[in-house]
Amino acid sequence: MSLQSILGNFALILFVLTIVTGIIWFLDMFVFSKQRQQVADKALAELDARNARLTADGIRVDENDRHELRAKLLRQPVWIEYSGSFFPVIALVFFLRSFLFEPFKIPSSSMLPTLFVGDLILVNKFTFGVRLPIINKKVIEINDPKRGDVMVFKYPVDPTVDYIKRVVGVPGDKIVYKNKRLSINGNELSYENRPDFLDEERLSYYKQYNENLTGVGHNILNDEQAPTFVNGPHDFPGHELCTYGNDGFACTVPEGQYFMMGDNRDNSQDSRYWGFVPDKNIVGKAFFIWMNLGNIKRIGSFH
Known part of the structure; x- marks a missing residue:
């Protein structure tokens, strides 16, 4: 199939986009998100231990630091965030134009x-x-x-x-x-x-x-x-x-x-x-x- 044919076949383009974004969404849901959670749990445990020592020494700690660190470590990379958000939209459009209208x-x-x-x-x-x-x-x-x-x-x-x-x-x-x-x-x-x-x-x-x-x-x-x-x-x-x-x-x-x-x-x-x-x-x-x-x-x- 020529490049011109591929570019002219919008259904094929939608199909490829649906598969690619779907794979990324699936991997993030069942693999990448769990990896980020493990990294966050380890980092937060170390932070909690550090804060406990500081509190014992009479030093006041800022709890906001923990919330910011957790949000940072669990945040999706930009490429995953965009792919995951586009997947349901692309999949719906692909289904509608392939089987309905x-x-x-x-x-x-x-x-x-x-x-x-x-x-x-x-x-x-x-x-x-x-x-x-x-x-x-x-x-x-x-x-x-x-x-x-x-x-x-x-x-x-x-x-x-x-x-x-x-x-x-x-x-x-x-x-x-x-x-x-x-x-x-x-x-x-x-x-x-x-x-x-x-x-x-x-x-x-x-x-x-x-x-x-x-x-x-x-x-x-x-x-x-x-x-x-x-x-x-x-x-x-x-x-x-x-x-x-x-x-x-x-x-x-x-x-x-x-x-x-x-x-x-x-x-x-x-x-x-x-x-x-x-x-x-x-x-x-x-x-x-x-x-x-x-x-x-x-x-x-x-x-």
Whole structure:
């Protein structure tokens, strides 16, 4: 694994920090603190004997000296104090983002008009099954992704990168995208006109439709100037299950994999280009926008 991959894997960094600070906390609790106590007991016993002699000789002793010496000898070294105090916080964050919820930031406009650039979203990590952190291996089955779910996953071409798209096809589905309209298993989806959408990043208006994805309604964008064909699809695993033409493409989704598309249909690099997403790449289901520093009105749930 390259240094760039390690630095880009925040879960791995948190895991290492949790282990390191946990070991230090454990050693201090059961080893170092006892050693400090032994040293303090010996030093205090010597001090008590000395003070007893001085008192017998009629010399007054300052009891504060004993308290200061005890506090000094039992005080944790700075590196242990900081490590021990950080451990429960780091461990809690690691548990929360590994098994419950993980935050992400939307970096591109591929999911417009559903998600905007700069949206800070929360992803449910357990709804599609409990997975071990770092290796992302599923250990407990819960739910499978459904058509219409907005899902975060490891980019099949480079698993160190996280992508977010909408689930369009589940295992066994026959996906046909012709003239910018979807059909699933022979059933053409319904589309309703919506007001044109202004993409402020590109300063362009796009046609907007509400697409009924087998019961899940959501808005999509189409660029009338963009071609209907897929320009330069990759030679991805399972590409033989797809056929491409001048007016679109057709794909059959293999077992254990999913077909993903961005809602900004003509400005999204998705399964049309780089192929299917295997179950092992799933990170979780996106469900809530918790902040957008440029527009706080964006806060809330989305479809």
